[in-house]
Amino acid sequence: MDPYEVEFIGENRIISVIPNFSYDKIYLICGEFGPFRAGLPINVPLWLAMMLKQKQKCRIVPPDWMELDTLENIKEEEKRSRFFTKMPNEHYMVEAKLILGAASEDVPNAAEIKTIIKDIWDIRMSKLRTSMDALMKSGGGYGRLDHLTMMEINSAKPILPSAMDYLLQIQKKAQQRLQQPSALNTSTFSQSGSSQNT
Amino acid sequence: MDLTDDNIALSEDEEEEITAEVVLKTLQSAWQNERLAPEILPHRNDMVECMLGQIQHMERNINKLPKTDLRATIHKMELSRIKFIICNYLKTRLSKIEKYCIPILNEERQRVESGTNFLTPMEYKYAQEYLLNMENHMKTVVLDKMPGNMQMFETNKMAEHPNMQSHVFLKANETINGVVLEDLAGEDEEIDLEEGSQHILQYKPIADLVKNGKVQLI
Numbered sequence: 001m002d003p004y005e006v007e008f009i010g011e012n013r014i015i016s017v018i019p020n021f022s023y024d025k026i027y028l029i030c031g032e033f034g035p036f037r038a039g040l041p042i043n044v045p046l047w048l049a050m051m052l053k054q055k056q057k058c059r060i061v062p063p064d065w066m067e068l069d070t071l072e073n074i075k076e077e078e079k080r081s082r083f084f085t086k087m088p089n090e091h092y093m094v095e096a097k098l099i100l101g102a103a104s105e106d107v108p109n110a111a112e113i114k115t116i117i118k119d120i121w122d123i124r125m126s127k128l129r130t131s132m133d134a135l136m137k138s139g140g141g142y143g144r145l146d147h148l149t150m151m152e153i154n155s156a157k158p159i160l161p162s163a164m165d166y167l168l169q170i171q172k173k174a175q176q177r178l179q180q181p182s183a184l185n186t187s188t189f190s191q192s193g194s195s196q197n198t
Numbered sequence: 199m200d201l202t203d204d205n206i207a208l209s210e211d212e213e214e215e216i217t218a219e220v221v222l223k224t225l226q227s228a229w230q231n232e233r234l235a236p237e238i239l240p241h242r243n244d245m246v247e248c249m250l251g252q253i254q255h256m257e258r259n260i261n262k263l264p265k266t267d268l269r270a271t272i273h274k275m276e277l278s279r280i281k282f283i284i285c286n287y288l289k290t291r292l293s294k295i296e297k298y299c300i301p302i303l304n305e306e307r308q309r310v311e312s313g314t315n316f317l318t319p320m321e322y323k324y325a326q327e328y329l330l331n332m333e334n335h336m337k338t339v340v341l342d343k344m345p346g347n348m349q350m351f352e353t354n355k356m357a358e359h360p361n362m363q364s365h366v367f368l369k370a371n372e373t374i375n376g377v378v379l380e381d382l383a384g385e386d387e388e389i390d391l392e393e394g395s396q397h398i399l400q401y402k403p404i405a406d407l408v409k410n411g412k413v414q415l416i
């Protein structure tokens with residue numbers, strides 16, 4: 001799966017915006033939103049928020065978790081714990097990228113927030129790498145990965161499943177060799193013995 | 199102006215009405231599963247048809263609207279997103295049909311009798327014609343120029359089977375007890391999947407769970 005497809009799925013999340021226009025309720029197929037009143041916050045899907053922001057028709061309200069203290073706590077928690085901690089939501093990277101990309105002026109301390117989110121991502125990715133390594137070395141056919149978000153899993157998709165497939169094939173071949181009675185035992189020794197003599 | 203019917207009756211037998219929102223969510227998870235599963239999954243043509251009907255209805259209504267930028271743009275954007283999901287879903291299915299043509303046709307022949315087909319009638323026809331074209335192509339380009347005893351198009355040897363033991367990531371939608379993982383040494387390991395937990399394991403043990411919606415591939 002491509003990263004932009006994960007982003008597409010993440011864009012269905014609901015965030016809050018403050019429109020600068022007024023409009024009645026909109027009946028979309030994915031739900032109804034509105035009525036829009038200038039200056040009052042309203043919940044809309046992320047893709048809609050991005051479009052409104054690009055047309056300069058709204059201000060984005062950063063989600064609750066996107067502030068310095070919360071993110072610092074999450075980062076500390078992630079550093080301390082050996083396993084993956086629960087992220088504020090399933091698509092934190094998609095939301096962060098889109099909101100900080102299009103609407104960084106609406107987010108207080110945008111630059112520091114970018115750095116902290118990047119640090120959290122790096123810590124989680126390095127944990128993912130070490131645990132993939134451990135999984136492969138233990139000859140694993142099964143692993144549990146709670147609290148990993150979709151984007152992180154997607155980054156491991158080119159490598160981990162195919163590595164495990166190959167490991168399985170190698171194990172199968174090895175097992176077949178063991179089960180087949182070896183026809184090579186004594187006859188070749190005697191043959192090589194005789195060829196050495198001549 | 200009422201721009202959409204939110205309630206659609208699924209069929210005359212079922213009293214329950216399903217909203218367009220639910221159909222869209224089902225279609226999205228069906229798309230995700232189809233992208234990530236190694237084999238072809240049962241078709242969700244009812245959902246696709248329903249969505250297509252909704253899209254047509256919406257497009258008619260949008261065209262009736264004057265060129266008021268905002269509402270038309272928003273609806274058009276949503277329709278583009280839905281069209282992308284549908285197109286990609288159908289494209290993925292078609293590419294799987296083309297790749298695993300022969301096993302799919304064999305299995306489908308058995309399934310048609312029991313009424314649990316995985317392919318829609320159109321897809322079935324496409325698969326049969328694709329196989330026929332492939333055979334003709336091979337015959338005219340290669341096989342007829344081979345010595346006499348090698349001119350058979352051996353369907354068994356040409357068949358490419360999907361790798362049911364490839365590893366996939368999945369998320370459990372409900373608690374499932376007793377998934378049996380076969381180990382090569384013959385030691386079967388039985389694991390439980392808690393609701394909301396995520397795992398990586400072989401596709402084969404969970405194939406049925408994907409098909410009845412108890413786990414979601416991620």
